[in-house]
Amino acid sequence: MKINNHRLLDDNNQPVPYRETPNKGGVMTPEYLVIHYTAGSSAEGSVAWMCNPAAKAAAHLVIGRDGNITQLAPFNRVTWHAGQSQWAGRSGLNQFSIGIELDNAGKLERTGSHWRSAISKRIYADDDVLLANHKHDRPGLPPIGWHEYSEVQLATAREVSQILMQKYALQDVLGHEDIAPGRKSDPGPAFPMASFRAHLMGRADDEVELYTTSAALNVRAGPGTEFAILPGSPLPIGVKVTLLEQQGLWWRVDVLDTVNGVMDLVGWCHSRFLTKA
Template sequence: MSLHISPNFDERTFSISLVVLHYTGMKTGKAALSRLCDPKSRVSAHYCIEEDGTVHALVDESKRAWHAGVSYWDGITDVNSASIGIELVNKGHDGGYTPFPEKQMRSLTHLLQGIVLRHKIAPYNIIGHSDVAPLRKQDPGELFPWEAFAEQGLGLWHERVFTHIDEVQDFYALLAQYGYDVTDKAAAAIAFHRHFYIENLGEDPNAESVRRIASLVQQKLDLL
């Protein structure tokens, strides 16, 4: 792990309960690192992982890094205070979005395993920037392998069992119960599909959307 110090942090007011994943959305890892460490940018993250798997530690985990902006998850509005932020080097939707390389994902796995142990992060609280800021953000995006991470206990995935909630009006109540801000229903549905049901990204929620969120809520309740 290489140490780059970012001056962009302050004190937490909550204990750590979330991990928020991002992509950098810049041309190179070098450009992203210099922005994350530039006092004028006023942005940072705890870690930044390059495509070759190199992990840079930028802000101490005990401090509040500035990565989430105006965000919401499960009642928390100061997401920065409650989270660890990890940036993945990727050009992003506006610059040539590409799949995340295996080496980068392997480094992320190791990093997340340590974070989960250190801070007892629940799997339903390993989320993307788009999950906490559905109106503004798309990262890390639909190419992120959420299902593969969930299989390793790093995140949740819907179970392939039948659940009998199938009325679409329950969909937003279930999204809210899982953690989403549903003030803007369309944006919340897009964020949910981007993470959990990319085949339906951009479409209206359907019975399978409801089945998936119902399964996630059930798993979350079982873990509480």
């Protein structure tokens, strides 16, 4: 697959099926990738709904359970997939992100001996259901059913996401649940976000990443120059730090050495002056 003129092409250089949605805005420069589930019962049905003006919702891509992809808008146009949302100081992520919808029923309820979608009333086999809590559930809530994603669907999502991340130099891949916590639950616990993200970002989330400073570097209270410089700054060249968190080019780091008389310094710095140790 590749991208040409903001359209996705398949391995034969042919555009993937394209259905232009009316549920879109103007031109944008994407910075993030946002993953969703449709909460629908088929990719075809979800594509049709997202092309209906009444839906007032659409994403750039819909990936079916068979791995087939439909594109609904060019990647440099706003689509209405995120709604009220926030991330890294940004609000309204529609203006800054590409949305991928995965055909998946989402939350399922147990009725008698069956798992059922409360929305479509469709029944799902036990093998297709993961019993789990959502990461934003308050402690003590009983687990519920979540529709599993198919292997080929996840593999396709990984491949197209990698191409999008590279083509548009996207900063991160996020779940709708991450940018609209409490309001949204997709892509939910059945989506393997940790490994998906590690694959795209080229690292495992639980792996310790060691970096050294390549210039005198201020450590700040937050991810930006508007935040206060912390005592112990600037770090001299050659100081070792570990990466705790990323918000674009701003990284939250743990300084391993005692620097300028300060122990256990943790804060944000610009990643430009950090090199992998």
